Amino acid sequence: MTQHQSSLESIQRYYGEILKSSDDLQTSACCIGTSPAPYIAEALAKVQDEVKARFYGCGSPIPPALNGAHVLDLGCGAGRDCYVLSQLVGPNGSVIGVDMTKEQLAVARKHRDHHARKFGFANIEFREGYIEDLRTARIADDSVDVVVSNCVLNLSPDKQSAFREILRVLRQGGELYVSDVFADRRVPPNLAADPVLRGECLGGALYWEDFRRLMAAAGCRDVRVIERRRVAINNSDIEARTALIEFYSVTVRAFKLDLEDRCEDYGQAAIYKGTIPEAPNAFELDDHHRFVAHKAVPVCGNTADMLSLSRYAPHFETIGDKSVHFGLFECGPPAAQVAGNAATPIKCC
Ligand SMILES: C[S@@+](CC[C@H](N)C(=O)[O-])C[C@H]1O[C@@H](n2cnc3c(N)ncnc32)[C@H](O)[C@@H]1O
Numbered sequence: 001m002t003q004h005q006s007s008l009e010s011i012q013r014y015y016g017e018i019l020k021s022s023d024d025l026q027t028s029a030c031c032i033g034t035s036p037a038p039y040i041a042e043a044l045a046k047v048q049d050e051v052k053a054r055f056y057g058c059g060s061p062i063p064p065a066l067n068g069a070h071v072l073d074l075g076c077g078a079g080r081d082c083y084v085l086s087q088l089v090g091p092n093g094s095v096i097g098v099d100m101t102k103e104q105l106a107v108a109r110k111h112r113d114h115h116a117r118k119f120g121f122a123n124i125e126f127r128e129g130y131i132e133d134l135r136t137a138r139i140a141d142d143s144v145d146v147v148v149s150n151c152v153l154n155l156s157p158d159k160q161s162a163f164r165e166i167l168r169v170l171r172q173g174g175e176l177y178v179s180d181v182f183a184d185r186r187v188p189p190n191l192a193a194d195p196v197l198r199g200e201c202l203g204g205a206l207y208w209e210d211f212r213r214l215m216a217a218a219g220c221r222d223v224r225v226i227e228r229r230r231v232a233i234n235n236s237d238i239e240a241r242t243a244l245i246e247f248y249s250v251t252v253r254a255f256k257l258d259l260e261d262r263c264e265d266y267g268q269a270a271i272y273k274g275t276i277p278e279a280p281n282a283f284e285l286d287d288h289h290r291f292v293a294h295k296a297v298p299v300c301g302n303t304a305d306m307l308s309l310s311r312y313a314p315h316f317e318t319i320g321d322k323s324v325h326f327g328l329f330e331c332g333p334p335a336a337q338v339a340g341n342a343a344t345p346i347k348c349c
Helices: 003-018 040-045 049-053 082-091 101-111 114-117 159-169 195-199 208-218 238-241 301-308
Strands: 070-074 094-099 124-128 142-150 170-183 224-230 248-253 268-272 282-286 287-290 296-299 316-320
Touching: 003 195, 040 082, 049 082, 049 101, 070 082, 070 159, 070 282, 082 094, 082 124, 082 142, 094 301, 101 114, 101 124, 114 124, 114 268, 124 316, 142 159, 159 170, 159 208, 170 208, 224 282, 238 268, 238 282, 268 301, 282 301, 296 301, 301 316
Parallel strands: 070 094, 070 142, 094 124, 142 170
Antiparallel strands: 170 248, 224 248, 268 296, 268 316, 282 287
């Protein structure tokens, strides 16, 4: 058996046999520390308790403006996020949840009919497959509007393939929106190989800079941080073993667009029309771009493309084009750094 296969099997055992509910987790890494937005809480209230009890996510990777979208949830587990997304995409959209662990999929599928009756439509499919090769779950090229994932990418023994697959299945202008655990440095091999640390989403946590490099290699040169929160481990043995490493739950978004690796200034601006129902007053693109409705905001070329060449386009007026270049775009607070120490601030965007 290859190391790759044995790593996948160890994760399958962890989520299929060892964990029966979120109470069995040994750390707080796979736990959300914040309350969801009211419209998400409302959708969540309609999800079956057994599904919610097997939630092992570390964030809320649910972007706005989903009505009619075709969404793919990587490592959907028992399906909690899929059942929330199902309500938000509505009868004209669809949700496919992919997971490799049969026990998780069994719980997700068991409640499919109940939720379809409750919502008044059936738009979800749960498929067995591997995120490193989404053909195993019959996901075609350029077929998905939004890829979401909640605390799964860290578990992959082959993250480069997973990122390549995400970019393959997203349609042009499609969005990747994920919550995952990141580390402020590379996790040493002895900790990365520990089955409990790996299962608890710590051993495989990506060092932010390596994540950025892997995404760039897959074709995505600009990844935006939406939210970052320090992970409280709450297990003295594991805390002692991981010692100096700081872990963060980070929600990020990226687009399948041909973007530049730095923010360049073409004198463009964007105006949010206030037309996304769940965000009537302001749209938050990331931790340093808040578009108050009807107010023009100067933007770099990449941000202009994210807003005008994605499904957010109907909600924005973008002023200007890229015919004249004014140099590097000055943007973002040093707080945009995601998983580094204060001495090495990451330039935004
Ligand atoms: C931490 S749980 C998160 C589950 C779900 N997203 C949630 O929020 O409850 C990780 C899930 O990812 C699945 N998984 C891990 N690695 C995978 C892979 N390489 N391919 C497919 N599924 C995977 C596991 O089976 C498990 O159900």
